[in-house]
Amino acid sequence: MTIQRREFIAALAGGGAAGLAGCSTLTGDDSDAEISGETLTLTTTSSTYNTGLLDELNAPFEDRYGVSVDAVSQGTGQALETARNGDSDVVMVHARSLEDEFMEAGYGVNRRDLMYNDFVVIGGPDDPAGIGGSDDVTEAFTAIADSESPFVSRGDDSGTHTKELEIWDEAGRSADELGEWYQEAGQGMGDVINMANQQGAYTLSDRGTYLDMQGEVDLEIHVQGPIEDGPELLANPYGIVAVNPAVHDNVEYDLAMAYIGFITGPEGQDLIENYTANGEQLFYPEALSEEPNFRQYVPEGWSADGGGNSSDSSDE
Amino acid sequence: MSLESATTVPLLAGFPFEWNYIRSIIVVSLYVSVAAVALSTLVSLPIALAVGFSDFRGKGLLTSIINTGMGFPSVVVGLAVLFTVSNEGPLGSLELVFTREAMIMSQFVLAAPVITGVSLAAVSSVEQNVRDAAYAMGGTRLDVALVTIKEARYGIATAVLAGFGRAISEVGSVLIVGGNIAGADGTSKTRTLTTAIQLEAQRGRFETAMILGAVLLAIVLVVNGIVVRLGSDEGGYR
Numbered sequence: 001m002t003i004q005r006r007e008f009i010a011a012l013a014g015g016g017a018a019g020l021a022g023c024s025t026l027t028g029d030d031s032d033a034e035i036s037g038e039t040l041t042l043t044t045t046s047s048t049y050n051t052g053l054l055d056e057l058n059a060p061f062e063d064r065y066g067v068s069v070d071a072v073s074q075g076t077g078q079a080l081e082t083a084r085n086g087d088s089d090v091v092m093v094h095a096r097s098l099e100d101e102f103m104e105a106g107y108g109v110n111r112r113d114l115m116y117n118d119f120v121v122i123g124g125p126d127d128p129a130g131i132g133g134s135d136d137v138t139e140a141f142t143a144i145a146d147s148e149s150p151f152v153s154r155g156d157d158s159g160t161h162t163k164e165l166e167i168w169d170e171a172g173r174s175a176d177e178l179g180e181w182y183q184e185a186g187q188g189m190g191d192v193i194n195m196a197n198q199q200g201a202y203t204l205s206d207r208g209t210y211l212d213m214q215g216e217v218d219l220e221i222h223v224q225g226p227i228e229d230g231p232e233l234l235a236n237p238y239g240i241v242a243v244n245p246a247v248h249d250n251v252e253y254d255l256a257m258a259y260i261g262f263i264t265g266p267e268g269q270d271l272i273e274n275y276t277a278n279g280e281q282l283f284y285p286e287a288l289s290e291e292p293n294f295r296q297y298v299p300e301g302w303s304a305d306g307g308g309n310s311s312d313s314s315d316e
Numbered sequence: 317m318s319l320e321s322a323t324t325v326p327l328l329a330g331f332p333f334e335w336n337y338i339r340s341i342i343v344v345s346l347y348v349s350v351a352a353v354a355l356s357t358l359v360s361l362p363i364a365l366a367v368g369f370s371d372f373r374g375k376g377l378l379t380s381i382i383n384t385g386m387g388f389p390s391v392v393v394g395l396a397v398l399f400t401v402s403n404e405g406p407l408g409s410l411e412l413v414f415t416r417e418a419m420i421m422s423q424f425v426l427a428a429p430v431i432t433g434v435s436l437a438a439v440s441s442v443e444q445n446v447r448d449a450a451y452a453m454g455g456t457r458l459d460v461a462l463v464t465i466k467e468a469r470y471g472i473a474t475a476v477l478a479g480f481g482r483a484i485s486e487v488g489s490v491l492i493v494g495g496n497i498a499g500a501d502g503t504s505k506t507r508t509l510t511t512a513i514q515l516e517a518q519r520g521r522f523e524t525a526m527i528l529g530a531v532l533l534a535i536v537l538v539v540n541g542i543v544v545r546l547g548s549d550e551g552g553y554r
Contacts, residue, residue, distance in 0.1 A: 041414060050515075059501065069499075069500060070497045070499075070505060072495035085404045086402075087414070194517075213520045217520065250403055
């Protein structure tokens with residue numbers, strides 16, 4: 001530990017001396033040395049964590065940079081809140097509206113699209129609401145509500161929960177006014193899938209977690225997402241955001257950017273592309289494109305005049 | 317062939333039950349709980365002796381406060397410790413959030429009232445005439461304390477065990493302040509047996525969760541056995 005710290009200081013001093021000497025190019029080795037021995041804290045959602053994808057991504061990153069990654073699995077809401085307090089260095093989440101809020105308030109910088117998969121509506125094989133094979137998810141939700149079939153909601157401000165509320169909204173229903181058949185679990189995706197399985201209930205799941213648990217439950221996919229030509233409303237894009245070092249000066253910003261660079265680069269994107277569970281691909285890389293959109297990411301409806309006040313920009 | 321068997325037994329295919337992983341989880345669990353219980357004992361025992369020996373106004377109230385502390389909900393303690401060690405909190409500059417040290421802090425807060433309360437009961441139950449005799453034989457306060465500890469040793473051992481049981485089987489606060497972190501190399505950093513069980517249950521791998529539960533139970537049994545054995549080797553216990 002002490003030795004690592006010394007090396008770190010030596011590397012910093014060396015880098016500084018090189019900078020003073022007017023050495024304009026920083027070699028890869030130098031930038032590696034500056035962050036080696038440090039620990040990156042990543043808060044992320046249960047859907048990336050529980051599927052095992054992160055282990056696959058983090059091991060080669062740790063090897064290359066000589067650092068360790070502490071991955072903490074929380075709901076999207078909690079993950080962003082932890083980052084807001086400066087307790088994590090980088091967040092990987094999947095609820096664009098909450099990410100935008102986080103960015104607009106100045107807590108995040110350098111957001112990148114990372115990957116996507118989709119949501120699916122799953123339920124017991126008997127399908128009491130008769131929604132099997134539907135390609136309109138709002139109609140399916142309406143059918144579930146009309147037949148008062150049991151439905152388990154995450155109810156935990158996660159990205160999946162945010163999406164579910166958006167679909168109820170599109171279906172013209174308010175989640176507060178649904179009947180007793182609608183249960184808010186307040187738990188992670190895996191727990192909710194287990195609960196739905198016990199009751200033969202419907203739930204909205206990200207495809208990755210469902211595929212990962214498919215062997216252990218009787219639930220089936222009744223409404224597909226866009227990966228299997230389902231409605232675009234069920235798209236599930238993941239983003240990665242570095243915590244703004246100007247707000248929290250303790251965050252490991254260099255390391256966070258190295259991590260973002262690694263997983264949005266060819267190696268990280270390949271790992272995402274090739275990661276499977278039960279023989280099926282869980283996530284689709286989205287960071288690299290032959291026609292890159294090279295503008296800095298700007299939250300929807302954001303204007304510089306808003307001055308970082310999110311309520312102003314949402315009013316416009 | 318191997319692929320086929322992997323699909324027919326998906327539970328075993330995703331089995332994280334390799335020895336390094338489980339051993340690191342056990343090490344973290346024991347490290348955190350033993351450290352917290354040792355610290356709690358150092359603080360609790362003098363308090364229990366001091367309160368047990370003296371009579372003062374408000375002794376009853378203090379005793380009830382200690383006994384109430386035995387029932388602190390662990391998630392509330394976890395939340396309080398999180399606010400303390402968070403970057404925004406009073407100890408933020410120490411960067412303790414999601415570390416074992418933060419977990420030890422929360423376990424300490426949970427175990428200390430248990431150890432204090434149970435030892436206080438044990439110390440108080442040592443008959444007054446034993447203490448009087450020690451005084452009468454010209455003992456100092458320290459001698460009397462030692463005699464009382466000797467008389468109450470089984471009760472005090474029970475107190476430490478109860479504190480240990482509370483610490484190692486607790487899930488709420490270690491999950492909040494520790495973050496349930498395991499490295500990509502498959503070893504635990506802040507993952508304990510209880511939080512690992514929680515994660516496995518969440519992933520629907522109930523068999524793995526059950527096996528981890530059996531390991532936890534075995535550890536508690538072994539620790540209990542050791543303490544009881546120690547008590548009996550020293551001439552039995554009351």
